[in-house]
């Protein structure tokens with residue numbers, strides 16, 4: 001089965017199966033393209049992204065959206081009045097550049113241009129865009145260094161680079177675990193991930209300065225559709241369970257504020273442990289130097 005289907009075949013297949021209903025909704029893969037656009041536009045992830053853009057690049061007017069799939073982000077940025085250039089290598093009318101062209105017509109967007117290309121091969125002029133935004137596409141790079149060099153080359157000086165929700169692995173064993181756990185990899189075989197260091201090196205080698213590394217639990221941008229409340233309640237439950245284990249081990253003194261905090265400090269205890277999430281996603285905020 002592995003590698004026998006294209007990405008488009010995979011999405012068309014899962015749309016028909018009840019077992020993938022939630023994934024189709026959460027990953028914005030619905031056949032109804034406007035529904036995906038509306039869902040993404042109203043998501044906490046997109047709202048948080050807009051906050052970052054508005055505070056880090058308040059005067060920005062142009063956005064290059066690379067590897068933009070079925071256009072959920074490109075169209076929403078265009079609806080927010082940015083001038084958007086959407087770049088997507090897959091021509092598909094349901095999951096790729098063709099879908100974005102349909103949406104451009106549907107929303108009558110004259111501030112959205114669509115191109116079919118890989119990031120490594122874009123041929124825009126140097127210093128063209130205020131913002132380069134890449135959502136869940138950097139980890140698919142054929143050549144990570146070249147991918148980032150092109151992103152930064154076309155950014156204006158001091159322009160903002162946002163790489164959003166890319167899978168991070170710690171080592172090859174962790175990568176195998178992630179690929180096995182990925183619900184769609186077995187169909188189309190196209191998943192991938194890099195280490196955080198590889199992403200950071202590629203971004204800095206391309207000439208951008210990383211302002212913020214958002215690790216998995218640092219931002220709702222990464223963990224959405226989980227909510228902040230869900231993440232906070234997971235944190236409290238984990239703490240409670242860990243405290244119970246401590247009390248079992250050392251007795252009631254483990255309940256004391258001082259002993260508990262000393263234990264957390266000495267053992268570097270983190271109630272939210274991203275290591276339990278296969279291919280946990282990170283985002284990077286960087287500027288072109």
Ligand SMILES: C[S@@+](CC[C@H](N)C(=O)[O-])C[C@H]1O[C@@H](n2cnc3c(N)ncnc32)[C@H](O)[C@@H]1O
Pocket residue numbers: 028066067068069070071072073087088089090095096117118119120134135136137140141142143147
């Ligand atoms: C997981 S999808 C994300 C799509 C979209 N950005 C989103 O968030 O819904 C990954 C996308 O990256 C595109 N892609 C794969 N390799 C790429 C590359 N080298 N350069 C640019 N885009 C690429 C794929 O065609 C696919 O549409």
